[in-house]
Amino acid sequence: MIEYTPEDYEFALRILHHREDLTEEEVLRWMDEPEHLELLREIAFVRMSQYEENREEIILGKRRLNRALHATRRLWVIGTVAASILIILGGLFQIGMIGERLHGFTEVAAITPGSNKAQLILSDGEIVDLHAAVRRLPLSVTGIIRNDSLEGLKYSENVGMKEDYNVLQTPVGGFYHLELSDGTRVWLNACSELRYPVSFVGKERRVELKGEAYFQVSRDSLRPFYVQTSRQNIRVLGTSFNVRSYPADREYTTLESGRVSIHCLGQDCLLKPGEQLRLSDTSIIIVPVRAENYIGWKNQCWVYDNCMLQEVFRDLERW
Incomplete structure (x- = not known):
């Protein structure tokens, strides 16, 4: 099972809520790691049925993402995956239930103190x-x-x-x-x-x-x-x-x-x-x-x- 770091969670959260603050280069460089793509895909696919309002865009993004993940040319894959995930996240707007759990202890040291x-x-x-x-x-x-x-x-x-x-x-x-x-x-x-x-x-x-x-x-x-x-x-x-x-x-x-x-x-x-x-x-x-x-x-x-x-x-x- 992939173990994500607090920095991974934080960056994924920035993509989800503050995409406008990130450059395309930053997003693509982060998504160059296969585990980062998997993390975003997990987030993007959660609780699809609860977001009926933007269902067509979500389905379109899911289809494009699945095709991209099975493609052979890596650079093209990254670009297509990025676009597909952004479509899905744009339709979801918030995080839903994710089937995979975090095993063991993970201290979220990256949380900014309140x-x-x-x-x-x-x-x-x-x-x-x-x-x-x-x-x-x-x-x-x-x-x-x-x-x-x-x-x-x-x-x-x-x-x-x-x-x-x-x-x-x-x-x-x-x-x-x-x-x-x-x-x-x-x-x-x-x-x-x-x-x-x-x-x-x-x-x-x-x-x-x-x-x-x-x-x-x-x-x-x-x-x-x-x-x-x-x-x-x-x-x-x-x-x-x-x-x-x-x-x-x-x-x-x-x-x-x-x-x-x-x-x-x-x-x-x-x-x-x-x-x-x-x-x-x-x-x-x-x-x-x-x-x-x-x-x-x-x-x-x-x-x-x-x-x-x-x-x-x-x-x-x-x-």
């Missing part, structure tokens, strides 16, 4: 940009929220307050850390959103997640902690775990320590440390994993073990 940046939407609708140059919060929340350059947002416990909600959103290439009013710590990955109360009121603690986050939940036996995603309702007491819930992706919940109960697809599932629940539209799978592989992103370390190539590209797009 930075601490996010938007905080207060309960009154006011939007506060959070990044390296902006650390001051509105006077209306002084004493309730503190923003620290290293620790991120920290909410104070205000017993008896009404349950106002804040929303924290991270952009492409952004991440942020916050501590909720009960002491629970949350790391929010890129392209994600967390909705949570300024102060937890009542007999439960509940937050809503879109995207990916790592949680270290403060133990409170009288008030269970819930994480709600589009397809999961996760109940915890005192636990460390990671939740990945991006649109169009399978959902993953990975338990590092403690215990969680997950309600999804009409079923209740219990996870033990070192287990991961994988959820699609129609199925639930629980598998043993190395939890550290799935939480390293919070320290800007990505490790891929026997994962879909599609997932690598999607992570690259977010960072």
Whole structure:
């Protein structure tokens, strides 16, 4: 099986999304390597049936590409393959499912590090940009929220307050850390959103997640902690775990320590440390994993073990 380097993935991604920034000479020189052609062909052929709008152009490109790959004159092959793949990629516009997996561990060291940046939407609708140059919060929340350059947002416990909600959103290439009013710590990955109360009121603690986050939940036996995603309702007491819930992706919940109960697809599932629940539209799978592989992103370390190539590209797009 061909083993691709992080640089291969990065260049293929540039061809896919930023072709105008590359010269024809750069593209053809890169495609002179047979394994690079194979990589692009894999990307180009994924999930054809899901792109009906440009189906005719995709089919045309596929036919030309197959003819080119079986030709005998190398220079003509490269030129024709390049044109054919660009037609296919132009029709696809994005990466889909790829059958071949990455075996073994591949650290994507070529990912450009993200930075601490996010938007905080207060309960009154006011939007506060959070990044390296902006650390001051509105006077209306002084004493309730503190923003620290290293620790991120920290909410104070205000017993008896009404349950106002804040929303924290991270952009492409952004991440942020916050501590909720009960002491629970949350790391929010890129392209994600967390909705949570300024102060937890009542007999439960509940937050809503879109995207990916790592949680270290403060133990409170009288008030269970819930994480709600589009397809999961996760109940915890005192636990460390990671939740990945991006649109169009399978959902993953990975338990590092403690215990969680997950309600999804009409079923209740219990996870033990070192287990991961994988959820699609129609199925639930629980598998043993190395939890550290799935939480390293919070320290800007990505490790891929026997994962879909599609997932690598999607992570690259977010960072």
